[in-house]
Amino acid sequence: MKQTSLILTFILTTFVCFGQKEHLEPVKDFNQYEGVLKEYYDSVFPLLYSGFSEKPYARYTSMLSFSAEYAFSVEKKDEKKYIITNKFSENFWNVYTRKKELD
Numbered sequence: 863m864k865q866t867s868l869i870l871t872f873i874l875t876t877f878v879c880f881g882q883k884e885h886l887e888p889v890k891d892f893n894q895y896e897g898v899l900k901e902y903y904d905s906v907f908p909l910l911y912s913g914f915s916e917k918p919y920a921r922y923t924s925m926l927s928f929s930a931e932y933a934f935s936v937e938k939k940d941e942k943k944y945i946i947t948n949k950f951s952e953n954f955w956n957v958y959t960r961k962k963e964l965d
Contacts, residue, residue: 898962906931906954913946929953 892903910923910933920936932949 902955902958905958909950909954910948911935912948914948919943 892907895903906925907923910931911921914921914933914935915937918935918937921933922935923931923933925931930950930952931954932947934945934947937944937946
């Protein structure tokens with residue numbers, strides 16, 4: 863009985879492990895969203911990118927579920943490269959949903 867449960871546990875664990883994706887998938891274009899998510903993205907990006915140039919050398923945005931969003935931009939000015947960062951003090955989604963509840 864103990865051997866049977868051990869084999870069953872091994873088989874189930876193997877199936878769970880092999881069921882995971884081994885790569886990242888690109889996100890959907892932000893312009894294709896509708897409703898609440900479109901309103902959220904239309905609100906968050908102008909705030910995150912404030913002070914950034916329209917055509918940066920490189921740009922990175924992090925929008926984690928349970929922490930504050932942040933972005934940084936590598937920009938070239940006068941033959942020098944600068945890193946400009948913006949970070950919210952708290953998760954913007956929480957602020958956004960609280961504002962929607964009050965409206």
